[in-house]
Amino acid sequence: IAFFMIISLQALVSRAFANWAAPCYIAAIIWLSHTLCAHGRKHLLIISIVVNLLTMVVVYHYEALYKQVGIPISKRTDLMRATRGWPELGRFVTNIMELNDEAILLVDERKVLVELIYYAGPKARDGQIFNGNRVMKNHFHLTQDLDQLTGRSFIWVTRANNIAPYQDYFHSIDKLLCYEPSPHDRFCAYKFEYFTGYYYNERQPLYCNTTSRCCYYFDGKGPLSKCFMDNMCKNRGWD
Structure with a gap:
């Protein structure tokens, strides 16, 4: 009780x-x-x-019973839909990670990361969840801080069709492959180059000092608050 x-x-x-x-x-x-x-x-x-x-x-034995009564297995009628396709997706992600050895796995769903940690092997165990809103909803949000990985590249695995909201957080985004691990699911893999950090994207406007060649953010409350490396200025086109 x-x-x-x-x-x-x-x-x-x-x-x-x-x-x-x-x-x-x-x-x-x-x-x-x-x-x-x-x-x-x-x-x-x-x-x-x-x-x-x-x-x-x-x-x-629901699949056999469906066949007997003529019910097609679809996204709405498949009782095992949530458990299908994870081993196949794990192999798909493993192959991509092996071709991009320096990259870190990045996802936008807790369940996807949990399944890939199990099915995609060692490369997925350091996987991260993107949490641009800084909302603490699960274990990974509490224990991970993507700001500690600024400058790194990632392999983003997602169901989402629109990646525009994430473009400001990375220098470049390249679509790699899409894969359907089950009849009811579709994932796409992208390579995200050079993560600029959550902090970097939260403050506007930008200011670049051409003398010191450092890029700053002004947070609207006080003095210039952060200086970035020279190569970031160059990559952003701020000379």
């Missing part, structure tokens, strides 16, 4: 997923089974077990 109340409280004040309360179900099954037997309703327990076994069989 205590654990269930903790998860319920978290759901009220923030958010919680149903599976977080899974440990409660173990105790609940034991308690409910005892209660039904103690009150002479053992038949309800038997019915419950039979229904659960039948449900398990139906869900496990």
